[in-house]
Structure formats: C-alpha cells, structure tokens
Amino acid sequence: MYGRIATMKPLDQNDWEIIPNFIHELRTNSMYRFIVEDMMSRPGFVKKEHTVREDNQGQTFFSCIVFDSKENFDLYINEESTESLWTFVEISATQKGLTMTIEDKEI
Numbered sequence: 001m002y003g004r005i006a007t008m009k010p011l012d013q014n015d016w017e018i019i020p021n022f023i024h025e026l027r028t029n030s031m032y033r034f035i036v037e038d039m040m041s042r043p044g045f046v047k048k049e050h051t052v053r054e055d056n057q058g059q060t061f062f063s064c065i066v067f068d069s070k071e072n073f074d075l076y077i078n079e080e081s082t083e084s085l086w087t088f089v090e091i092s093a094t095q096k097g098l099t100m101t102i103e104d105k106e107i
Helices: 018-027 032-040 070-077 080-095
Strands: 002-010 045-055 058-067 098-106
Touching (some): 002 070, 002 080, 018 058, 018 080, 058 070, 080 098
16 A cells, blocks of 8 residues: 655644644635545545644644555546645645645555
8 A cells, every 4th residue: 555644743832723723724625525535536545544643742643645556646646636735735734834744655
C-alpha cells in the first residue's frame, strides 16, 4: 500500500483551539463530501483517516490517505485537481498558523 501523510502543528503550541477549528473548517466546507466521495471512487482507494495526537509537545494533526499501490496512488495524486486541492489545504493551514509537512511513502 502507498499513501500520503500530512502532518500539521500549531506555530503556537499553547493554542489548543487551532487544530480542532481547522479540522472543523475543512470538514464543513461545501466541497468536502464531494472531494472525499470522489477519492473513494478511485481505483485502489483503501482509506482516509485523521488523528489528533496530544502529548508534552502540544497537539499534532495527522491526515492520511492510502491506496493499494503506488501506481493507483500516483494516478490520483498527480491529477491537476488533486494537486490544487493539496495546495489549498497547505495555504489554508499556513494562514491559520499551522506548519504542514507532507510525506508520500509505502504504508
């Protein structure tokens, strides 16, 4: 399996509202359901999940999408619309005060 893991952390680790608020804004966006349903209909789609970890360093948000093979992952992730979507998420996160890293890897 192959996937993408996006990791987001607040610039201000004392701000315990930034991650829940950002997640809420993403999930309540009018395009969210369409985007997720489209992704789920793609060949090789396995799952989408997200987790919020809280530890001594503060909060961290992990979002992960998984496909059954690198080939199917690449078909999805290299589409112009998908690239634009990830750019939107990254810009939005930065504007809200989050750092974001993306890692594509075998899972």
